[in-house]
Amino acid sequence: MxxxxxxxxxxxxxxxxxxxxxxxxxxxxxxxxxxxxxxxxxxxxxxxxxxxxxxxxxxxxxxxxxxxxxxxxxxxxxxxxxxxxxxxxxxxKGMYLNLIEKPKSNHDFDSIYKVDNEQRATEFARIASKSFGYEILDSTITPLINSSSLKLFIGKHNDHYVSCGMLLLDSDNISGIHMIGTTPEYRGLGLGKTMTHKLLLEAFENKSDMVVLVASEAGERIYSKLGFISDGSxxxxxxxxxxxxxxx
Known part of the structure; x- marks a missing residue:
């Protein structure tokens, strides 16, 4: 893998x-x-x-x-x-998850919204910049709104957009999870985990058998608990x- x-x-x-x-x-x-x-x-x-x-x-x-x-x-x-x-x-670390072995979530994820307009693209850039500590420009995110292979999402908590994530469906029909983040003041509430499960649901909708990602050492421990397997660096x-x- x-x-x-x-x-x-x-x-x-x-x-x-x-x-x-x-x-x-x-x-x-x-x-x-x-x-x-x-x-x-x-x-x-x-x-x-x-x-x-x-x-x-x-x-x-x-x-x-x-x-x-x-x-x-x-x-x-x-x-x-x-x-x-x-x-x-x-x-x-590179990591992968075999979706064939996972049940499909029946959660409605009503607090997570697809980035489908410029306002939400701006929110995604803001959340990601705060989450990861480096600059991400609106002008980088806005052209991705109408992509057929890349989906972007932002999540709300107490009426504030505070989490983000994206999913790329590649030519091998593998779904890659990327840029899962939560702004510092809202960490520890399980919002990143909720976003991850939303992206896994989207991978099911993509009819992908496999999901991949890269993770830090701390992230590797979290994703391992969800069934992801480490493979390479x-x-x-x-x-x-x-x-x-x-x-x-």
């Missing part, structure tokens, strides 16, 4: 890039760059070409590429990046700054 997990995640970035006209394709990698380097600004689908890494470092240093590279469990790529003065920024790298270079 490792490749299926990463295909869905990279497919999400490509889809967002295509919809927002911010996807760039080169012979050696793809990258998405949103305004102000907001989410998702990332380099991915790298090829392991020997002469690529110095140029890649140079382009990031000159701010013509985002300072964030994602790879999925590739020792050769990881070694090449480290040898060329990149450093590991974060690691998340996604690693993110960035170039070192001048102080880090002097210390290395």
């Amino acid at each position: 490792k490749q299926k997990i990463i295909d869905n995640l990279f497919g999400l970035w490509k889809h967002i890039g295509e919809k927002g006209k911010i996807l760039h394709v080169t012979d050696d990698y793809l990258f998405v760059r949103s305004k102000n380097n907001s989410w998702p600004s990332i380099v991915f689908e790298l090829k392991n070409e020997e002469d690529m890494f110095k140029n890649l470092h140079h382009e990031i240093e000159n701010q013509t590429l985002p300072n964030s590279i994602s790879i999925f469990e590739d020792k050769a790529l990881e070694t090449a990046l480290l040898e060329n003065k990149f450093m590991l920024k974060s690691t998340v 996604l690693k993110s790298f960035r170039i070192k700054d001048k102080v880090e270079l002097q210390q290395s």
Whole structure:
């Protein structure tokens, strides 16, 4: 399942890039760059070409590429990046769930709303920015409203929109759960879990047999309780700054 997990995640970035006209394709990698380097600004689908890494470092240093590279469990790529003065920024786990083994929820989810207009797109961007601690622009979310393969949702609590989530149906008919978040002041109320179950219901509606996601260490523990199985890791790298270079 490792490749299926990463295909869905990279497919999400490509889809967002295509919809927002911010996807760039080169012979050696793809990258998405949103305004102000907001989410998702990332380099991915790298090829392991020997002469690529110095140029890649140079382009990031000159701010013509985002300072964030994602790879999925590739020792050769990881070694090449480290040898060329990149450093590991974060690691998340790939996870999957076989829906055939899960009962379909009969919950009505009346507090969760599909993002189907610009006002709700703005709310999604606001909630996600507060939830994840990095900037997500309205202009990134709005082009996704009428997507046939990507669904976005926001959840209410006490008449306030406070949770978000999205689901991508890929070409393998696998549903990927992404961007599940709750604003800090409303955490601990089970709102993220409710959003997850809503997205699982949408995966059933997609007639998907499999659901995939990537999760932090804390998220891995939560999703494991829902039956998700860990399989592989996604690693993110960035170039070192001048102080880090002097210390290395």
